[in-house]
Amino acid sequence: MKAFSSYQNPALAIDLVVFGYHEKTLSVLLLNRKEAPFKDQWTLPGAFLQMEESFLQTCSRILQTKLGMDNVYLEQLYSFDDPARDPRGRVISVTYYALVNPSKFQIVAGQMANDAQWFNVQETPALGFDHQDIFDKALQRLKAKILYFPVGFQLLDELFTMPELHELYECILGISIDRRNFRRKILDAEYIINTGAKREGSQNRHPDLYKFNKQLKQNNFQLNIS
Amino acid sequence: MKAFSSYQNPALAIDLVVFGYHEKTLSVLLLNRKEAPFKDQWTLPGAFLQMEESFLQTCSRILQTKLGMDNVYLEQLYSFDDPARDPRGRVISVTYYALVNPSKFQIVAGQMANDAQWFNVQETPALGFDHQDIFDKALQRLKAKILYFPVGFQLLDELFTMPELHELYECILGISIDRRNFRRKILDAEYIINTGAKREGSQNRHPDLYKFNKQLKQNNFQLNIS
DNA sequence: GCAAAAGTGTTCGGAGTACACCCATGC
DNA sequence: GCATGGGTGTACTCCGAACACTTTTGC
Incomplete structure (x- = not known):
């Protein structure tokens, strides 16, 4: 050599x-x-x-x-x-x-x-x-x-609302996702935890504030959005 | 600089x-x-x-x-x-x-x-x-x-049988897959074409010989095997 | 009370899963 | 005809998709 x-x-x-x-x-x-x-x-x-x-x-x-x-x-x-x-x-x-x-x-x-x-x-x-x-x-x-890994949490604040997470997915994927189905999938995956607090200031109903569930293993996640 | x-x-x-x-x-x-x-x-x-x-x-x-x-x-x-x-x-x-x-x-x-x-x-x-x-x-x-791209065709001969393709998937993934469900998924995806010929020589029923469908776009493929 | 947005629940259809059955071949 | 393996079909289940209703808030 x-x-x-x-x-x-x-x-x-x-x-x-x-x-x-x-x-x-x-x-x-x-x-x-x-x-x-x-x-x-x-x-x-x-x-x-x-x-x-x-x-x-x-x-x-x-x-x-x-x-x-x-x-x-x-x-x-x-x-x-x-x-x-x-x-x-x-x-x-x-x-x-x-x-x-x-x-x-x-x-x-x-x-x-x-x-x-x-x-x-x-x-x-x-x-x-x-x-x-x-x-x-x-x-x-x-x-x-984003479909099989919770990347959203790197882009949002530590506390965020479900509509905010929903908008992030729609924005990145460039498609519209039914908010109710999205909600259920995200909650079933147990990727986020409801803190009990709410985001105040909006004119409408105050949405719940969530945080990322750091305990959860980040594998075996599949969003399956068409 | x-x-x-x-x-x-x-x-x-x-x-x-x-x-x-x-x-x-x-x-x-x-x-x-x-x-x-x-x-x-x-x-x-x-x-x-x-x-x-x-x-x-x-x-x-x-x-x-x-x-x-x-x-x-x-x-x-x-x-x-x-x-x-x-x-x-x-x-x-x-x-x-x-x-x-x-x-x-x-x-x-x-x-x-x-x-x-x-x-x-x-x-x-x-x-x-x-x-x-x-x-x-x-x-x-x-x-x-292998779950979302037809890589198998690089590993097999130009002509291959369904059981051979099936075994390849089981081998690579290290799991057992129902052969009948596997068959339907693969055929529905239209990734392979039945040549009409059969592989001779075996003691049992002679399986059909397939070839890869090169015409088909290789996107939008999802095998979804649990 | 009204509009707007957020939270919750229900129905429906299709795809995946788990099966059983028939067919072809060599001995 | 019998064993072995290959081809074909069917019922069930679950999850995703579509959708309606209720609740909260500020005005």
Whole structure:
């Protein structure tokens, strides 16, 4: 075997698809690049992996440094390898998607914050690199995942109402779901606990406030929504 | 931005989990290493990515050079990043799993073929590196995938019988499935076409021979086996 | 009391499950 | 004709889909 360091290796980048849910809208966080290539175009936040870093450490570095976020849900998405995907040279991109509650963070606080902006996933601008492919795959994954994993709790406040959870599912899946059937399925799965408190302030009946049931194992869950 | 080549990059390997189905057994193809590290231990076939290669090109190179295989079903599995996963240094592994029909290939024909061997997935030896993790994830993925995607056709001959397909599903999922209900679900999904021919030679009634319906879109498929 | 939204219950149909029965083949 | 395994059909059950009613709140 050859000496290990004699191989030439491609650069390795981590790119993130950061999803946020706010005011009945699913959004993705994009950065406006200040340098070439793709100067002044929108791209996903990312960074090059450093030699001693794990993927998740790089993710955290991106989230903290560029976006001022921490402690968010992360899941590896896919690795992209098109030799032409970066005009600067060979760059492999290992991608993750993140689910955050935008109300918890002020993205204007980060170092490149002037350039960070939430976009409705339905109205994204043209993206540099192959980031449109990455974003498409992330959205597809999220839509599939939500049917068998309680991802909603990463996007909502700690306490939330049944109608709020219901709207989140309708928004992400892009379909309308009967609220009564949805309610029964969610309650039967025992994924949420009624706290007894109610959300006040609305003009109508005050809905119950629920919290996520952290005790429950997160397997064996299937929503089965047509 | 720094000069692009000034970054130090980890090595990038591709590792493959090659599944084969033969004689009612799901097997995985392993290589016995001749060099350190993990000399004389079993590992997944793999290679380092070359600068101009795509992931799939590296996969094909591994399959052809080391195993004498070509034209197999491949799907990206996951990327592994533990900084300590390779004692030689920092190596990222992008993994794929492959589905092959062992009867189509003679693995003794490859360059390292003396060291290649099929193992029943239930009886795998200790694996070097973090390859046990990779294998576990591949098997888990395969079990999930078979429920909503017709992967079986990659593992069987072009013509196959309903009992053969049935046994494949029972074998991969590790459960028993009512053969009559299985039959109806598969036929209702219109994934296979009865060729009219029958498999001869058995002592009992000669089962019909089916082929895969390549016309059919491979989405919207759900097997729903409990 | 009225409108709007939230909580609760009921009916219906289809798909999954658990079965039993018949057919073809080699001995 | 007999054993073995393959092809076909049927009743039951449960869950998802569709839908109506009651309750709470602010005005």
